[in-house]
Amino acid sequence: DGGITQSPKYLFRKEGQNVTLSCEQNLNHDAMYWYRQDPGQGLRLIYYSQIVNDFQKGDIAEGYSVSREKKESFPLTVTSAQKNPTAFYLCASKKQGAGTGELFFGEGSRLTVL
Amino acid sequence: GEDVEQSLFLSVREGDSSVINCTYTDSSSTYLYWYKQEPGAGLQLLTYIFSNMDMKQDQRLTVLLNKKDKHLSLRIADTQTGDSAIYFCAEREEDSSYKLIFGSGTRLLVRP
Numbered sequence: 409d410g411g412i413t414q415s416p417k418y419l420f421r422k423e424g425q426n427v428t429l430s431c432e433q434n435l436n437h438d439a440m441y442w443y444r445q446d447p448g449q450g451l452r453l454i455y456y457s458q459i460v461n462d463f464q465k466g467d468i469a470e471g472y473s474v475s476r477e478k479k480e481s482f483p484l485t486v487t488s489a490q491k492n493p494t495a496f497y498l499c500a501s502k503k504q505g506a507g508t509g510e511l512f513f514g515e516g517s518r519l520t521v522l
Numbered sequence: 523g524e525d526v527e528q529s530l531f532l533s534v535r536e537g538d539s540s541v542i543n544c545t546y547t548d549s550s551s552t553y554l555y556w557y558k559q560e561p562g563a564g565l566q567l568l569t570y571i572f573s574n575m576d577m578k579q580d581q582r583l584t585v586l587l588n589k590k591d592k593h594l595s596l597r598i599a600d601t602q603t604g605d606s607a608i609y610f611c612a613e614r615e616e617d618s619s620y621k622l623i624f625g626s627g628t629r630l631l632v633r634p
Contacts, residue, residue, distance in 0.1 A: 450625055451624040511565075
């Protein structure tokens with residue numbers, strides 16, 4: 409079945425460590441997104457990519473990095489520069505261009521900094 | 523910039539109707555969406571409405587759009603305990619990114 413797979417589902421990190429969250433999709437979508445979710449704050453956009461080898465900063469990109477070397481993959485690295493990284497991270501994808509613009513989401517990765 | 527606002531919490535009795543409200547700011551949005559999130563999971567699209575429509579009905583779900591007031595609502599008829607979740611409203615930016623801007627989510631609690 410087509411879908412988006414995020415891993416790991418749960419991740420613990422010590423302060424000062426970088427961690428990478430994986431996001432893979434087999435929907436043949438061009439555009440991919442990373443959102444951060446904190447309680448009561450909804451979803452905030454970290455980075456997005458509309459095509460391979462290209463990506464743009466979202467509203468809260470500081471302390472994060474991404475790459476888009478393959479259409480199917482859009483990994484997110486949470487660096488030690490991110491001061492408050494404990495959160496629920498959601499990856500999404502959609503067809504490029506207009507159309508109905510529906511976003512398809514993965515099941516999320518919960519990062520906890522100890 | 524664009525902003526989407528929702529109330530944070532709604533509690534209803536099983537079998538009653540639920541109405542979740544949302545206001546948005548971008549009058550050029552052509553699509554508006556309702557997503558559902560169950561605990562510890564990703565978001566699932568419930569329904570969307572095109573901006574030239576006033577209403578869209580899909581089984582127990584009814585979406586009402588008031589473009590003049592930039593107000594969107596989701597009505598769930600005969601609310602069940604399985605409807606307990608967080609509901610997000612979203613608008614689409616009409617630049618080349620077509621990004622979605624989400625509200626903070628409304629937590630719906632259905633009491634038996």
